[in-house]
Amino acid sequence: MSRFSEPQHPAFAEMNTSLGFDQRLWPQDVAQSRAHARMLGAQGIIGAADVTAIHAGLDQIAAELESGGFSFEDGDEDIHMAIERRLTAIAGASGARVHTARSRNDQVVTDVAMFTREAAEVAQRDLTTYCETLLDAAERHIDWPLPGYTHLQRAQPVYLGHHLLAWFWMALRDRERFAAVERAAGVMPLGSGALAGVNFDTDRRAVAAELGFTDVAPNSIDGVANRDFILDYLSAAATCATHLSRLGAEIVLWSSSEFGFLTLPDAWSSGSSIMPQKKNPDAGELLRAKAPRIVGHLQALHGVMHALPLTYNKDLQEDKEHLFDAVDTLRLCLAAATGMVAGAEFDRERMSDAASDELIAATDLADLLVKQGMPFRESHGVIAGLVREAVESGRSLADVAIPALGEDARAVLAQSSWLESKVSEGGTALPRVREQLDLARKRLAGEA
Numbered sequence: 001m002s003r004f005s006e007p008q009h010p011a012f013a014e015m016n017t018s019l020g021f022d023q024r025l026w027p028q029d030v031a032q033s034r035a036h037a038r039m040l041g042a043q044g045i046i047g048a049a050d051v052t053a054i055h056a057g058l059d060q061i062a063a064e065l066e067s068g069g070f071s072f073e074d075g076d077e078d079i080h081m082a083i084e085r086r087l088t089a090i091a092g093a094s095g096a097r098v099h100t101a102r103s104r105n106d107q108v109v110t111d112v113a114m115f116t117r118e119a120a121e122v123a124q125r126d127l128t129t130y131c132e133t134l135l136d137a138a139e140r141h142i143d144w145p146l147p148g149y150t151h152l153q154r155a156q157p158v159y160l161g162h163h164l165l166a167w168f169w170m171a172l173r174d175r176e177r178f179a180a181v182e183r184a185a186g187v188m189p190l191g192s193g194a195l196a197g198v199n200f201d202t203d204r205r206a207v208a209a210e211l212g213f214t215d216v217a218p219n220s221i222d223g224v225a226n227r228d229f230i231l232d233y234l235s236a237a238a239t240c241a242t243h244l245s246r247l248g249a250e251i252v253l254w255s256s257s258e259f260g261f262l263t264l265p266d267a268w269s270s271g272s273s274i275m276p277q278k279k280n281p282d283a284g285e286l287l288r289a290k291a292p293r294i295v296g297h298l299q300a301l302h303g304v305m306h307a308l309p310l311t312y313n314k315d316l317q318e319d320k321e322h323l324f325d326a327v328d329t330l331r332l333c334l335a336a337a338t339g340m341v342a343g344a345e346f347d348r349e350r351m352s353d354a355a356s357d358e359l360i361a362a363t364d365l366a367d368l369l370v371k372q373g374m375p376f377r378e379s380h381g382v383i384a385g386l387v388r389e390a391v392e393s394g395r396s397l398a399d400v401a402i403p404a405l406g407e408d409a410r411a412v413l414a415q416s417s418w419l420e421s422k423v424s425e426g427g428t429a430l431p432r433v434r435e436q437l438d439l440a441r442k443r444l445a446g447e448a
Contacts, residue, residue: 017077023079025111037050037054039207040100043201045201054087113188121178123331128175133338136342142437145355145356145419146351165437165440187217189226190211224312227301244287244334244336265344268336287333287337294329297326301323304316358397359390367421
């Protein structure tokens with residue numbers, strides 16, 4: 001007998017169902033039900049024959065879902081109810097006992113926690129591959145000069161290896177964020193029931209151990225209401241995607257005819273429908289555009305959670321689509337970033353020519369005066385005046401600076417001097433870049 005005297009309105013039924021997107025949680029739901037049934041049997045809450053029947057039924061259901069042979073019905077509101085309906089059809093009364101000592105509230109959030117934990121593990125693996133690709137590229141191009149930029153204006157020269165390592169450190173921090181997500185999703189909500197716990201002497205820690213959780217939620221209310229681990233994943237993904245968008249922006253710029261610093265492989269480029277000469281860096285452009293999509297998911301879930309009273313509310317059904325799309329989008333972005341970095345062909349001569357612009361040695365000239373005893377602000381003004389004179393007269397900076405500053409300026413204006421003078425820790429001088437590369441490999445391997 002139903003609590004309700006009339007069926008749901010079709011529009012509400014469509015609005016209420018989540019089966020269209022939560023089907024992907026079936027592996028987590030089957031694993032959870034298997035562990036839950038085993039615990040119920042061990043605790044004497046259901047019989048051993050029930051456990052055997054439930055496990056056999058779940059094996060059959062997993063095979064059907066894996067092969068695409070599972071038949072969904074109109075009344076299946078979500079994947080959890082669909083699996084339980086099918087299990088009851090296969091195992092009869094034993095199947096109907098699988099939901100003993102749990103609520104859909106703690107069942108669903110446990111599945112999502114398992115999914116999030118696994119997604120965080122995958123993100124860490126993908127980021128490790130991306131980091132290794134960056135390190136390999138940095139080592140191959142460790143001493144290739146190019147201009148560094150501020151305000152997209154040539155600022156100071158750096159080595160390409162040093163520049164690529166900047167992307168590495170961003171990605172390594174991203175990996176650390178996903179490690180934190182994995183820890184946050186490692187607390188099992190199952191056993192919280194609808195919100196107050198359950199009326200049976202369950203062994204939550206046995207279930208947690210079987211499902212790979214490191215702890216159990218200590219408060220049943222928080223266990224049901226908590227979606228922080230999803231926010232943590234989305235936050236880590238948003239930051240990571242933002243980093244990748246900046247890489248994409250530089251790839252787009254550097255592959256243009258105006259820069260000409262790199263050529264992308266055909267596998268990561270697109271053509272034009274009308275201009276046969278075009279080779280477009282669309283993958284880099286999409287890295288720029290995918291980032292706000294992921295950031296939007298983070299903002300949207302914050303909106304769902306904002307001011308939401310405890311414990312469970314149907315609003316929380318909206319967590320999954322934001323999470324699922326962010327997971328899928330980030331995986332594509334990391335694959336694209338890794339592929340473009342691995343396949344990019346850099347033009348050493350073009351970069352070196354751009355890094356030979358004497359004007360980007362202005363700071364080195366100012367520092368020369370500082371070493372001779374002049375306060376930096378005063379030396380900055382002196383060199384700014386020489387730069388202005390060179391630009392307005394159409395002469396090189398050397399033609400203006402050497403007569404004004406003496407022969408010491410000639411050595412400073414040699415390109416290798418600009419690069420090798422940056423001897424501070426973390427700087428672009430080649431010995432420092434080699435140190436950094438060694439440290440990066442150790443950090444990636446967890447050795448430092």
